[in-house]
Amino acid sequence: MRFRAKIVDLACLNHFSRIITTIAKLAKTCILRLTVCKLYFILSDKVANGGASMWCELSQGNFFDEFQMEGVAAEHNEIYLELVPENLSRALKTAQSAKAVKIKLTNKHCPCLRVAVELPSLSSSSRIVTHDIPVGVIPRRMWNDFREPSVPDFDVSIYLPVLKTMKSVVERMKNLSNFIVIEANLSGKLNLKIETDLVSVTTHFKDLGNPPWASEDGCQSSAQGRDLESMAEACIDIKKLQQLLAGQQVNPTKALCNIVRKRIVHFILLHEEVSLQYFIPAIA
Secondary structure (H helix, E strand, O other): OEEEEEEOOHHHHHHHHHHHHHHHHHOOOEEEEEOOOEEEEEEEOOHHHOOOEEEEEEEHHHOOOEEEEEOOEOOEOOEEEEEOHHHHHHHHHOOOOOOEEEEEEEEOOOEEEEEEEEEOOOOOOOEEEEEEEEOEEOOHHHHHHHOOOOOOOOOEEEEOOOHHHHHHHHHHHHOOOOEEEEEEOOOOOEEEEEEOOOOEEEEEEOOOOOOOOEOOOOOEOOOOOOOOOOOEEEEEEHHHHHHHHHOOOOOOOEEEEEEEOOOEEEEEEEEOOEEEEEEEEOOO
8 A cells, every 4th residue: 555646836735735724624534535536535424413524526636746556455446544634734834835745655653644845945955844644544344434425315406605705694693593594495595594582683695596407317407396486494503514614715616505405405615626515414
């Protein structure tokens, strides 16, 4: 099992660093899955226990100048590592003006991801700062626990308003309640609501647009024949939503959410070569 990679392009490095910072805001620990073409960051808190789950996928070719890996076996050419993303984020923050960053899986006293940051220096020799980030190697028999979550058959799918606007609304609401109701319909309307014994506040967004999801057989998804004005809603933990919005460093080109009535809210943030899915279960 081997893995080594190198980033030389500063723009790619800073973009990668921002993605890791976003992930660190969403997950204390996560699984890093390495394949020949892609990296995945996976958080699968059991939704049954009220935990959120995350699936972030990036193509290595868009970030790394060199990328070599050998998985656990020829027919299972993948590596699954458990790590604390905050540690990786900290290591990358020291690399903001680096000439190059090398990442390598090592095993001195325990398995580690070694991040070697080559910093520019005034003399001819360069300075190298290394960070060893402890990781746990996930055995093959447990890989199935970290498969891509299936997208539930949703009642409504809608584009999100500007995330900064949504974030400031949610931050104000967070001081009033622990829960927020997200409701949307198929004519581009989205409401954020909180209701407590003392106060009831609703923020309305309109004309957001609904994504044109196609179903398996090529015709429009199950939205057909539905009342376009009828609202689907789910009540979720406001802290989890605030975490998602506050952690955003990726500036997605597209952001949308799917609501399964009273069951789950599924967020999808897309940015060129990165996709981040985040699932927040509804509170009964």
